[in-house]
Amino acid sequence: MNPLTRTIAVCGRRTRGDRGSAAIEAAVGVPAFALFVSLIILGGRTATAHQALESAAADAARTASISRTAASATESARAAAEASLENQGLRCTDVDVNVDTAAFSRSVGVDTTVGVTVTCKFTIADLGIPGVPGSRVLRATVTSPLDTWRERTP
Template identity: 65%
Template sequence: MTRPRDERGSAAIEAAVGVPAFVLFVGLIVFGGRTATTHQAVETASADAARAASLERTSAAARASATSAAATSLANQDIQCLDVDVTVDTTQFARAVGETARVSVTVRCRLDLADLSVPGVPGSRLIAATTASPIDTWRERG
């Protein structure tokens, strides 16, 4: 007669293998969600900044307005960036009235991912978006 196998301790072994894999899986889901949410917010901030810059009459005012609009947009969406860089291309403000022109804004956000501590996930990630907005063709600009 054969004795049935003793299965004591098998649940502990299964947990030792399964729990870390599950935690890693959840960490990757959080990483993907946070990255996607931040990317969408940065695209929105870039569009808001480009629109705000295109409404100004001078390139200096456009830069200031774009920077302010991008910061406000990210704050309104509750996005916490390690640093935010707003680059405004206002070279087409020099075009004569009657010529088509546009202003382009790039917003870069360094997303903090250090709290995830998932193997293979960097401590931060740079997320960037660029948007262009037309400047009124018949509006005076300087």
């Protein structure tokens, strides 16, 4: 057997021992890559949802700040927040709008603000990430100033 034939024979035996290693690498690598991509998608969804929630809270606070009474401020803020979330396509399973209307009881001439906190529970179960719950609760709080010299009723 000449040296060239012996080298080919040895190399041939080595490659037969590596048979199936690509399948094993794929069996380990593909799920890890899929989990990594799912976590990136989860982060993107959470960031987008939080941005939509901040916008809804800002809309609600602005709407509440131009109301004349505390009761109408609460009603209009809730409607504005829900409409904003609907327009942005954020599907919350539970929406809570809490309006701080204490500023309406302060006298005219005093700088005050009205605060709105919007809480949203949205579903992420469709991602199917192990160890991640099926929903997340996000909360955003925004304040808006009341007109200092405008009449207000508690």
